[in-house]
Amino acid sequence: MKQATLWIGCLMLLSTCVERLELDESLSGEPLLVVDGIITNANEPYVVKLAYTSSSLQTYEANPLSDAQVYITDQEENRTDLTEVDAGEYETDPNFFQGNSGKSYRLHIIAPNGRTYASLPETMPDVPSIDNIYFELDSRPYESSIGTILDEWGLQFYLNTGSGENKNAYYRWSWTETYEFTAPLVRPGQFNIPTCYQSGTQTRYLNIASTQGLSRDRIERRKINFVQKSGRKLQRRYSLLVKQYGLSERAYNFWENVQEQQENSGSVFAPPPAPIPGNVYNVNDDTEPVLGYFQASSVTEKRVFVSRSEIPPGPGGSPGGFGECIDGDPEASDYCFDCSLMIGVTTETPSFW
Incomplete structure (x- = not known):
């Protein structure tokens, strides 16, 4: 229940306002990591936002994850470190890194508590004008x-x-x-x-x-x-x-599932939908749910x-x-x-x- 009902609110909360849910009773659990990141082929800073959900499901609160080590590697294991510019918000330097279509990229996160996360490789597809x-x-x-x-x-x-x-x-x-x-x-x-x-x-x-x-x-x-x-x-x-x-097929399937849940979950009392598989995972504990998606898209x-x-x-x-x-x-x-x-x-x- 916790994992399934959190998907929609948590995926949208990093760039939108706090959304309050009216529940009959308070549910609690361990906060879950939410990852919202994208790199493109545009010459601009790329942003990765990290936050934890609240332990109570009565609110989808953005609790920024600060002081993490965040970096991106490409298919040749070249590493680009991101700098925290605001609480839970990490950026690349456009003078030293720009994505290229056809190449694969992975996101890596080392949280202050020692937990290590990574994304599956994402290949940046071409996109027409x-x-x-x-x-x-x-x-x-x-x-x-x-x-x-x-x-x-x-x-x-x-x-x-x-x-x-x-x-x-x-x-x-x-x-x-x-x-x-x-x-x-x-x-x-x-x-x-x-x-x-x-x-x-x-x-x-x-x-x-x-x-x-x-x-x-x-x-x-x-x-x-x-x-x-x-x-x-x-x-x-x-x-x-x-x-x-331009999206990979896996990224498209992810956003399609998010869209379907937005359209179908008209009530918090409806049967919970199935969890949406993202592409970020705990390297040492595959049982830990991680919310969100790291996307590589030409634009x-x-x-x-x-x-x-x-x-x-x-x-x-x-x-x-x-x-x-x-x-x-x-x-x-x-x-x-x-x-x-x-x-x-x-x-x-x-x-x-």
Whole structure:
């Protein structure tokens, strides 16, 4: 029960917020190690996050594992040490190490308590470029505050990709959106109207696919991100950066199992699903469960921009808006007049803009 029910929360907690579970009774046990690491062929620091679960299953708490020895070896036994840059977060130096497609890598961990862990060898596959990213005006249903089902209109983004070769390929996508906007209201005599920028990424949503069973490695109209028209994201200019990762078959099977548990475990009182086999293990004790996965993935990326003038005005009305900012409201928040007062916002124009 302990091992099975911890998989989903623990795999996502290292990069997301704490998730609380409401259980009838407290369950306890030895904390389990959670490993979240990836290396790619991009010239950037690679990050490995290490944490322990809480001994009680009432919360999925991230208890960082600090002061560990963490290093990566390749198929020729070349060693690259990682440096702890934050509690439980270890990084490589991009000036001295960069992954290469076609090569195999292993992760090694020596915890302060002397326990030694390693991953199975992960071979980094090639990944094709993203052919194109495009959008279509679309809607999706949502339930209003009074229980009525309404249509929410927005832009549905898609991509096309694939090598076209007669082979099986495995993919995972992530994305970052950045958008430009201004506050909707102006005070009498206000001359400073800043232009603001905000960015965000998807968190708990997994987007994976394979071409296994198809005649060739080709993926068309893969849904990536939906952006509603009613929010401020499409007010002036919108950018979507998509990263495409090539996965090994074993890594794909791992993330597919995680995705299935996310979709099927709607209640903590449901029968526990089967444990998901990762690729990290205790070198000296194969009975110790270790959660997570060390991934070696080649990566490519593509960015698109959408200006307000490119968005059809209907259906769904014109894009942009602050639903909580009403002209003439004496209690309107200050950020309704100055968007730079909003949390997570900057007035510095991004370098790629």
